[in-house]
Amino acid sequence: MSKLAKISFLKAEPPKGGVVVILAGEELCLGPVAGDVVSGLEGGLKRAASIAGFTGKKKSSLDLVAPAGSNLDRLIVFGIGKPEELAADDWRAFGGAVLAVLQKAGAEKAVVLLDGPESVDLTGEAAAEFAMGAKLRAYAFDAYKSKKADEEAKKDLDLTLAVADPKGVKKAWGAASALADGVILARDLVNEPANVLGPVEFAAKAEALSKLGVEVEILGEKEMKKLKMAALLGVAQGSVRPPRLAVMRWNGGKKGQAPVALVGKGVVFDTGGISIKPAAGMEEMKGDMGGAAAVVGAMHAIAARKAKANVVGVIGLVENMPDGNAQRPGDIVTAMSGTTIEILNTDAEGRLVLADALWYTQDRFKPAIMIDLATLTGAVLVALGNLNAGLFSNNDELADKLLASSKTSGEPLWRLPLSKDYDKIIDTPNADVKNTGGRWAGSITAAQFLQRFANDVPWAHLDIAGTAFGAPKDDICQSWASGYGVRLLNQLVADHYEG
Ligand code: BES
Ligand code: MN
Numbered sequence: 367m368s369k370l371a372k373i374s375f376l377k378a379e380p381p382k383g384g385v386v387v388i389l390a391g392e393e394l395c396l397g398p399v400a401g402d403v404v405s406g407l408e409g410g411l412k413r414a415a416s417i418a419g420f421t422g423k424k425k426s427s428l429d430l431v432a433p434a435g436s437n438l439d440r441l442i443v444f445g446i447g448k449p450e451e452l453a454a455d456d457w458r459a460f461g462g463a464v465l466a467v468l469q470k471a472g473a474e475k476a477v478v479l480l481d482g483p484e485s486v487d488l489t490g491e492a493a494a495e496f497a498m499g500a501k502l503r504a505y506a507f508d509a510y511k512s513k514k515a516d517e518e519a520k521k522d523l524d525l526t527l528a529v530a531d532p533k534g535v536k537k538a539w540g541a542a543s544a545l546a547d548g549v550i551l552a553r554d555l556v557n558e559p560a561n562v563l564g565p566v567e568f569a570a571k572a573e574a575l576s577k578l579g580v581e582v583e584i585l586g587e588k589e590m591k592k593l594k595m596a597a598l599l600g601v602a603q604g605s606v607r608p609p610r611l612a613v614m615r616w617n618g619g620k621k622g623q624a625p626v627a628l629v630g631k632g633v634v635f636d637t638g639g640i641s642i643k644p645a646a647g648m649e650e651m652k653g654d655m656g657g658a659a660a661v662v663g664a665m666h667a668i669a670a671r672k673a674k675a676n677v678v679g680v681i682g683l684v685e686n687m688p689d690g691n692a693q694r695p696g697d698i699v700t701a702m703s704g705t706t707i708e709i710l711n712t713d714a715e716g717r718l719v720l721a722d723a724l725w726y727t728q729d730r731f732k733p734a735i736m737i738d739l740a741t742l743t744g745a746v747l748v749a750l751g752n753l754n755a756g757l758f759s760n761n762d763e764l765a766d767k768l769l770a771s772s773k774t775s776g777e778p779l780w781r782l783p784l785s786k787d788y789d790k791i792i793d794t795p796n797a798d799v800k801n802t803g804g805r806w807a808g809s810i811t812a813a814q815f816l817q818r819f820a821n822d823v824p825w826a827h828l829d830i831a832g833t834a835f836g837a838p839k840d841d842i843c844q845s846w847a848s849g850y851g852v853r854l855l856n857q858l859v860a861d862h863y864e865g
């Protein structure tokens with residue numbers, strides 16, 4: 367499929383030629399400019415629509431090639447359903463769906479008339495959402511395809527959105543475009559294979575945020591040893607590739623104001639270690655850094671749109687390999703917090719990485735809130751499939767804020783419980799805690815483990831094992847990696863921690 371070369375905004379007026387998309391609500395109601403476009407059509411729009419059975423239903427489309435009575439190459443009528451019921455989510459999805467129609471038509475240049483029936487609230491925000499949907503839909507991970515199929519060899523699409531108030535849209539698009547870039551960055555990181563993206567290479571991607579004004583520090587093995595991060599280092603010790611801890615700071619808020627802390631699991635590849643995983647499907651574990659990718663993507667969005675907030679991102683980057691020097695089941699390590707951990711299964715490695723990353727983050731930055739994201743458990747897929755990420759929190763207010771921002775951003779979350787009784791499941795006679803609680807309630811016992819390292823800071827854990835990759839394709843994502851979490855985190859910061 368052809369990609370998106372650029373998006374520009376122009377004042378809406380009837381185009382004189384080329385490929386044009388207009389919006390139609392149910393019963394074929396059109397905006398004034400679209401009305402002008404169809405007024406000259408011989409035979410009218412009504413006849414074509416009735417023959418094709420097009421009624422303006424949401425996301426349906428009618429493609430008129432070289433319509434008689436106009437100079438247009440193509441007039442695509444895109445259905446938006448009941449105009450008065452549309453929300454941000456819909457405009458994002460419409461952008462994606464229209465892009466798909468244009469790709470299918472092989473268009474290299476197109477104008478979308480973003481005007482609609484009177485009842486449509488086509489503000490700058492809606493148009494920016496539309497543009498973001500198109501940009502996200504166009505994303506494909508094809509850097510390694512040396513031969514493109516014929517249809518893919520097409521020129522990239524040059525898309526113009528014709529709107530009532532281009533200036534207003536451009537402002538909203540500044541922020542939405544920064545966000546889309548953050549999502550795309552996260553998708554790229556997750557899609558990238560582990561031979562290319564090891565801990566050192568991933569850290570370099572975090573370092574690259576410095577060009578946006580983010581302060582970045584990279585800690586190596588020596589520094590982490592000094593900090594006594596034995597839980598994280600234990601996971602890394604089976605790999606020839608050394609671990610890294612990347613710290614990213616965006617200081618766009620008031621000086622001295624406690625930051626929002628984002629912490630990510632960055633296991634660049636998870637073989638399971640000595641408790642090795644079965645071969646089938648193991649390639650998916652190149653995506654076991656989806657939490658870290660979401661944090662980097664969110665930091666990108668937040669910095670690129672110059673958010674008035676203090677945000678710190680911390681990601682633990684390791685590779686989990688079996689090796690003569692790998693950690694064994696039965697090993698006991700002392701985490702940075704002083705907590706001793708008995709390793710019963712080396713495949714429960716994400717929580718070990720996060721144990722030190724979380725403790726370090728709260729200890730150093732004293733954040734107002736701390737949110738970790740991790741492709742942590744297969745069990746969250748059993749519970750929620752790929753349609754919701756699991757949310758765990760020690761703080762109802764933070765959980766509610768996250769649930770609300772999840773609705774606005776369109777990245778679904780479902781809260782799961784934590785409690786003292788679940789916590790007991792990870793007690794062990796041999797140490798303070800063990801790293802697995804067995805098969806039942808696997809996502810909850812993993813979250814209970816993390817909670818012990820959050821040290822009473824208002825904290826939330828998002829288990830994104832089902833949503834970071836392999837989720838069903840949709841209007842705005844055709845890629846294996848979804849970039850899940852970037853929009854949600856950006857929305858949370860925008861909703862509650864700016865200004
Ligand atoms: N990275 C995996 C979890 C995972 C599974 C992510 C499937 C995405 C898709 C994690 O490190 C893991 O292996 N978890 C184990 C924990 C168990 C050993 C307690 C699991 O879920 O099986
Ligand atoms: Mn694992």
Ligand code: ZN
Binds near residue numbers: 713
């Ligand atoms: Zn893992």
